Amino acid sequence: MMRRLGGIAVAVVILLLLTAGGAWVYLQQQFEAPGPLQDETVLIIPRGAGLSAISEDLSKAGVVADPLIFKFGVRLFADATALKAGEYAFAARSSMREVAALLASGRTLVHRLTVPEGLTSAEIVALLEEAEALEGETGEVPPEGTLLPETYHFHRGDPRADVLARMRQSMDEALAEIWDRRAENLPLKSPEEALVLASIIEKETGVDGERALVAGVFVNRLDKGMPLQSDPTVVYGITLGKAPLGRSLTRKDLAQATPYNTYQINGLPPGPIANPGRAALEAAVNPAQTEYLYFVAAGDGGHAFAKTLAEHNRNVAKWRKHLRSLKKKQTN
Structure with missing residues (x-):
């Protein structure tokens, strides 16, 4: 009798082992099988979420087929304590093992914020405030010209103040690097003056091939003691970069005395009027070597440059004729 009971016990143990082994193999197969996602899916794993909550969120989003299998699979075949919060992009057909590996890696989704050249600091802060991730x-609006326009990468939940600090550091580094490569005999005494000139260049033209020519005009004027006569500086003197002017400049505006009105003052204004990009900074310290002293819009998106006032007046007449033609077309 005892011998018979012992045989039964052994058989039960073997059956249990086989059952457990089969369950183990099944669980592993399910954990490594392609998942149900048909397209890439983005999901935010909140801070403080435990394995059970993560499993349920993944299941509801369709990332995994069964939250229970994912939960047990992570405990058996991965590291349940390694899963990190954040925003993740899960590839189509990701297996549970691949999902767990991504969550453990912390490779969260990267966001991008592109800051166009020529924005004021107030406008850049507004972009940061609109970035919902x-x-x-942001704190106080930084001084004008201290933020470098380019594309910045960040993760969901990053502080706005940190991104703003990176923009300031990038401008400091770019300005120092570019100032070290400046041409000789410039009428610019410091990197700060180069920054002011670059901001004016940035607001005068967005055409890549023109920046050095515009810089050359202003450098020639500074060398000769001529006023810069830049319309964007007049606009900044009125708005201080807080909002667009929203209208054309008038003769009264050009006659208005402000520290930024380069029709009324000689030399550079007291500070930048925008945040210039690298190309404008490069142009400011490496201007084109020309005899141009004037430029005006040419009607094709670029500018017409002139060496003499008489030539410039002819270019201005062409520009005004172009404007009249446009106005006539709009009224017809």
Whole structure:
């Protein structure tokens, strides 16, 4: 009798082992099988979420087929304590193992914020405030010209103030690097003056091939002691970069005395009027070597440059004729 009971016990143990082994193999197969996603899916794993909550969120989003299998699979075949919060992009057909590996890697989704050249600091701060993936306050609007326009990468939940600090550091580094490569005998005494000139160049033209020519005009004027007579500086003197002017400049505007009105003052204004990009900074310290002293819009998106006032007046007459033609077309 005892011998018979012992045989039964052994058989039960073997059956249990086989059952457990079969369950193990099944669970592993399910954990490594392609998942149900048909397209890439983005999901935010909140801070403080445990394995059970993560499993349920993944299941509801269609990333995994069964939250229970994912939960047990992570405990058996991965590291349940390694899963990190954040925003993740899960590829189509990702297996549970691949999902767990992504969550453990912390490779969260990267966001991009592109800051166009020529924006004021207030406008750049507004862009940061509109970026919903960022968090927190920006603080005070930084001084004009201290933020470098380019594309910045960040992760969901990053502080706005941190991105703003990176923009300031990038401008400091770019300005120092470009100033070291400046041409000789410039009428610019410091990197700060180069920054002011670059901001004016940036607001005068967005045409890549013109920046050095515009810089050359202003450098020639500074050398000769002529006023810069730049319309964008007049606009900044009125708005201080807080909002667009929203209208054309008038003769009264050009006659208005402000520290930024380069029709009324000689030399550079007291500070930048925008945040220039690298190309404008490069142009400011390496201007084209020309005899041009004037430029005006040419009607094709670029400018007409002139060495003499008489030539410039002819270019201005062409520009005004072009404007009249446009106005006539709009009224017809």
